[in-house]
Amino acid sequence: MAIVKVIEVIASSEKGFEDAVQNAVQEVSKTIHNVDSVFVKDFKVHVKDGKITTYGAICKVSFRLDENR
Secondary structure (H helix, E strand, O other): OOOOOEEEEEEEEEOOHHHHHHHHHHHHHHHHHOEEEEEEEEEEEEEEEEEEEEEEEEEEEEEOOOOOO
């Protein structure tokens, strides 16, 4: 039986929301394998002087635990 674990991460980008989500996947994949899916829980932006400076994505990342460990 496969066990799936879910963690929540926050990632950002100066380019846009899609890039922020991609950054979340890339960073999580450095230390976690078997990533199955990402659920974007929320979006946010940081603003300075009336302009958006960074885009953020709050993501729930699902991954399968190794059965042999």
